[in-house]
Amino acid sequence: MNNSKLGFINKNRRELGMFGLLIALIVITSWGTRESGVQALFESKFLSADNLKNISREIGIYGIFSIGVGIVIITAGIDLSVGSLMALLGVVFLYFVTPPDTRPDSFLAKVIPEIPWFAAILLTLLIGTAIGVFQGLLVGKLKLQAFIVTLCGLLSYRGLARFSADDTSINISDSSQNLEFLRFLGEGSLSDVLSNGNGSGFLHSVPMSFIYLICFAIFFGVLLHKSVFGRYIFAAGRNELATKYSGINTNIVIACAYVIAGFCTAFAAIPFCIYTGSVQPATHGAFFELYAIAAAVLGGCSLRGGEGSIIGILIGTAILIVLRNMVNLFGYPTPLSDAITGGVIFVGVMLDQHGVSSIKKIFAKRRVTGN
């Protein structure tokens, strides 16, 4: 193997390892859900068109906000407000696209007008981004601790969501304007555009949210790994002071990460609330911030900052979703799913940090003391 190849493996060791884990999970799940025989591997429940469609839709939505959180983590920050923000924005978005008389009886429901779908999308994105700007300025400029700022966000956005929905679930109403089109944006797939809904086959069943994710990944991948701004993100996360001493306004760079997170969350909130069809404000998006953090950390982002990659975050997200799917398909009790996910993340990260060699070392020591 030549040097450049070795360099590639060294540089992307974490991503490659986690990709291996993902493949292993896919193989295990396919094997466990196959009908019978080896040939049937490709006809397993896991690899069925419907299941693939479902998990890729989920990967799409989770991936988008995980990218936002991942970028914040690379600046050595944290964003805990994602799940609550998704609930708040879900409520707001559904209000925008439903007639006021079908809404519950709450203050916000009376104030928010019904507006055209594109304005609803734009406004929702705008509100999410504005909240990102607010949190970004508090963390970047005023140097408040990210954990505290976004923890307050986690509590207040959830509270606001519940208050504005009168703590009842808000449904996407049949009287919504352009319901068909919104459904397409939220939970449709490529076939709806390619062949008027009649197409079949692999490409045709790719859900829209997965396509959004690919666009996000390309855009933020270039931004993070190829652009000057991305270099500043890594630099500020590694050593903010030295970055400042190189003439870079780290306050702004760090604030921007939270703006990106706000935007990504808002963007994911829209297809998510359409897909779920209703927003139960007390539970909608609950724990999503933690899934995002898990995905980012699995994918190689360090909570100390300055480390991570978009491709890693994608792999991390995929691992989370496939794991959950596996628990479902294997028929384990759903409540167990988080426990299993937690265990696998722990083992994965542990192996990555200390490697197989450390396990060998433990055994080697045993042998010595055994003698």
Added chain:
Amino acid sequence: MRGINKTFPGVKALTSVNFEISKGEVVALIGENGAGKSTLMNILGGVHQPDSGEIKVNNKIVTIKSVSQADSLGIGFVHQELNILDNLDVGANVYLGREPRKLGIIQKNIIAEKTNPFLKVLGLDISPDTPVAKLSIGQQQLVEIAKALSKEAKIIIMDEPTSSLTLSETDKLLNVISDLRDKGISIIYISHRLGEVSVCADRVVALRDGENAGLLAKDEITHNSMVSLMVGRELERTTNTNGSKIDQTKGFETKDIITSTYPNKKVSFKVSSGEILGMAGLVGAGRSEVAQTIFGVDPNLGGLVYIDGKKIKRGSAKASINAGIYLAPEDRKRTGLITQFDVSMNVSLASLENHSNGLGIINNESEKTTANEQIKKLNIKTPSAETPVINLSGGNQQKVVLGKWLSMNPKLIIFDEPTRGIDVGAKAEIYKLMRRLADRGVAILMISSDMEEVLGISDRIAVMHEGNITGILDREEFTEENIMHLAVGGSSES
């Protein structure tokens, strides 16, 4: 210690090294960075184990497997980076891990009682319940020594104890050392500052490349003899090469600059193009603050800055960098470099705009080319431009900091303690580089606490005391006494 060998993966750190010290003796251990001083002392202090060789304490062969074992043998280690918890008080630090307690409750008054005598011996006029955060670095150093004494240390190892002390604190420490010697305690003194070594050492042991390089008895200790032992050859001192291309019509000037540490004092001075202005003073005199304020990382509280007679915009590091004012800061690892980034990324960090297109996408080719140019020009010893700078030696790291600025268009470069923690050979290279830059027309401001360096390199010397410039010396007035006089607040007339 006899015939000590130690190998680290890939490096033979020590080869048959011998070292001895008698009761009540001060032995200075000198050598360039990487000569093996710290390894040898870490073996004595129980941090590392030797591959072979024997250690005798009071004529008894001992193996020192851990720091606590070293403690019980009476070997105390005062590390270069202070191992002190500044959220605790003095007594708690001295008795950390050995707190006298009753039913698990710490007996504070007993700690105070026990700590007091040690503080007195060291001339520390503070109470044991003073929070360490309130002490100066010098006092904290003494608290560490108190800790060693409280463990009944008979041998105290001091690793670069004066590297962050002011001149008066250094004097105090040297006094403490001779007091301790008179009390029969042996001291191993590791330092790059040969001036101090010649003052306090009874004997000098030099290491070079992990081997014994020679011994000097008390009356043989001179600057030149020590340097030649360390580097293995007589090193010509880079002195008295006066700036030949000083152009007083050009360069840098600042008027009435105000720093946040001394908000009611104003500082004005000039550095001509081609000139090296040394800036001396005690630690805390406000020199670094002046540098950081000029550079724009400290808040702009007023004052003007001119380059070549033109007033420049102030208020951010970006504005200063655009005007060609660069700072090579005091603490390389904290503020000068992103140590986990590679050489190339560090060199380009401040000038990425020059290596990117209109969309802000970085051109890797151009970035790498610039880095390789600087590696060549500055003779940076690194396997490649993609090596993380954390793997380079101190001298080469400092060169990477310079590479960052030299790839741009420097008018004034401020060097804040440019050779701290850098070995003798690399120091000489940095000095030559500064002179070369000056000869190219760059104005250079060099802040340094190393007296030899200030006297040897500067064309003029500005001395600061508590936020004021108390005097500016021309070359014919260069003496250590003149500098000290101004540094403690005397005016230049008296």
